[in-house]
Amino acid sequence: MLTPVTDPDGAPFWEYAARGELRIQACADCGELRFPPRPCCPHCQSFASEWRAMSGRGRVWSYVVPHPPLLPDYAALAPYNVIVVELYEAPHIRLVGNLVSEVGAPLNSLDPHGIRIGARACFGYDETTGLPQWVLERP
Structure with a gap:
């Protein structure tokens, strides 16, 4: 990874x-x-x-679902998503990460077909990978 x-x-x-x-x-x-x-x-x-x-809250501004050829460590996880989140406090700041079912879940834990531009997301940190992750905000 x-x-x-x-x-x-x-x-x-x-x-x-x-x-x-x-x-x-x-x-x-x-x-x-x-x-x-x-x-x-x-x-x-x-x-x-x-x-x-920051509050750690934002909205999905953009996303992509990578397709092969992928880096070898990620090929087995496909399909997965990479999202860009626009922060509520600072809309000009956008962070990249993965939208997952819960913090610490694998990259492919959420069906990429269900992602929508504008969906509300919350920041999390996966201690295993050392990378930020995003989860959908619950109403």
Whole structure:
């Protein structure tokens, strides 16, 4: 399985995610949220930053169901989905992950034909793979 590659700017994202928290980097001067993490604010050019807690809620903005040829470790899991989630607090920030039946479930635990653009999703973190996952928000 693929594992995240961290750099100094993005390492805090992964540290918070491992604790089940979704935090997004923000400029400590102008307050603008930014993702992916980077050293300088693209709006005011400040190098000051902080990590803000998000609700972990968003909506499915886009998705894809990969088809062969796939990476060998993922071929046996097909069909599975890869989704892009737009965060409610920051619609300009979109995160990639997999929509699963419950946190920690395999990538193919949800029928990809049932995914809909606009579906409400909640952030989770799979400790086994070290990757963020998304589950459908229950009404």
